[in-house]
Amino acid sequence: AQSVTQLDSQVPVFEEAPVELRCNYSSSVSVYLFWYVQYPNQGLQLLLKYLSGSTLVKGINGFEAEFNKSQTSFHLRKPSVHISDTAEYFCAVRLSGNTPLVFGKGTRLSVIA
């Protein structure tokens, strides 16, 4: 079965600084990868997804992620964060078949003014 590991439970960063949120997955077959964001008291919103093709994926709000098959990673990056980026970020994976979305435990990003 596939699984997702988010290496950092909390990441504090100053406003306008760059940030990287790490995600590693385990699967013996090809997968689809997702990053979701959850603002306080709200549902999950898709930031970006990797299905196939270019390994660098651009999403909403200036975020991007790079799929690295050899390292089984899908790290999320933003070159300059804003206060409004403070939220919980979840990495998730699905197999190529009809299987449910499996989430990591999440990383809480706190942007400090």
Add this chain to the structure above:
Amino acid sequence: EAGVAQSPRYKIIEKRQSVAFWCNPISGHATLYWYQQILGQGPKLLIQFQNNGVVDDSQLPKDRFSAERLKGVDSTLKIQPAKLEDSAVYLCASSLERVSSGELFFGEGSRLTVL
């Protein structure tokens, strides 16, 4: 386009009581999911429906949890009797296709506190 609707947003009950959550997916979305999100953890799938049929309920605690989607549209998740460890946010999501590349659209969740 209206999003996934869930109610109630908040519910507080005592252990051994029962509770029900309702979800109305995005119009036309055949697949519906219920996830449980315990504080500090990622969402965990409870049950997946394709139209009104169950695709995956392997992680649903069937001794106390039940879910239905009778007409293939809205869905109800019930817990009876509730335990303290059921305190969580219950997220409903829907997707357009059954294939795994599809994006899931989430509702705002129903936060359950069991005292």
